[in-house]
Amino acid sequence: MLDFLRGFSPVVQTLIATMFTWGMTALGAAAVFAFRGYNQKILDMMLGFAAGVMISASFWSLLAPAVSMCANMSVPCWLPAAVGFAAGAVVLRVIDLVLPHIHPGLAPDKAEGARTKWRRSTLLVLAITLHNIPEGLAVGVVFGAVASGTGYGSLAGAVALTVGLGIQNLPEGLAVSFPLRREGMSRLKSFWYGQLSGIVEPLAALAGVLTVASSRVLMPYALGFAAGAMIYVVVEEVIPESQTGGNSDIASLGTIVGFLLMMILDVSMQ
Numbered sequence: 001m002l003d004f005l006r007g008f009s010p011v012v013q014t015l016i017a018t019m020f021t022w023g024m025t026a027l028g029a030a031a032v033f034a035f036r037g038y039n040q041k042i043l044d045m046m047l048g049f050a051a052g053v054m055i056s057a058s059f060w061s062l063l064a065p066a067v068s069m070c071a072n073m074s075v076p077c078w079l080p081a082a083v084g085f086a087a088g089a090v091v092l093r094v095i096d097l098v099l100p101h102i103h104p105g106l107a108p109d110k111a112e113g114a115r116t117k118w119r120r121s122t123l124l125v126l127a128i129t130l131h132n133i134p135e136g137l138a139v140g141v142v143f144g145a146v147a148s149g150t151g152y153g154s155l156a157g158a159v160a161l162t163v164g165l166g167i168q169n170l171p172e173g174l175a176v177s178f179p180l181r182r183e184g185m186s187r188l189k190s191f192w193y194g195q196l197s198g199i200v201e202p203l204a205a206l207a208g209v210l211t212v213a214s215s216r217v218l219m220p221y222a223l224g225f226a227a228g229a230m231i232y233v234v235v236e237e238v239i240p241e242s243q244t245g246g247n248s249d250i251a252s253l254g255t256i257v258g259f260l261l262m263m264i265l266d267v268s269m270q
Helices: 002-006 010-029 040-069 078-098 120-146 155-182 187-196 200-214 219-243 248-268
Strands: none
Touching: 002 155, 010 120, 010 155, 010 187, 010 200, 040 078, 040 120, 040 155, 040 219, 040 248, 078 120, 078 219, 120 155, 120 187, 120 200, 120 219, 155 187, 155 248, 200 219, 219 248
């Protein structure tokens, strides 16, 4: 796998990686063809797992490298990571305020973002799309940084990040397709909308890798930005969703397992 990826440019590597993460979202959405419904406890555990993976990746794959990367810069080592982190959170907050979306299981009057008459199916897709923006961005900046020649990380570490984020995309596709199916939509349409929520990942990843490729100075800021965006989504969207089904204990356990798995993947493959 690694030898295969080494034959491509960072942009192509990034697109291949995010096609995998998008495919995992589609795989989760495809469960609507095999099952009539899902167990809320299992979904809450999987959402907690997704939160743990994202928190772990934010530190091990993004923030820690951002701090160590600027050791030879003229600014304090914490500054680029902190500025990028804050900027990422602010940008995601603005998107959250502007982008119309609704979380699975909530009534239509609980929709967030700008007021709109869009259908509930569209709002559900946009809610998961919001999750996927920082994930794609993270993959892009990591692959770009690895290929930069600065000595940051390794291709194996970038692949580990991709695998971890791909695994946690499974419940996100499921969280769109099954609610739509319950509302009377056909299995095919439910699947289509479920996988569609992952289409933003390759686009966000492309923006990330091109930003990093444009300037080495921007790398620690870009890594911090991706981390801030991801943590915002975890705190604002993923963890609350995992806790609303009445299964907070198992959701919290899922978070711990997800964090540990992503930590092991990232550290062991650097």
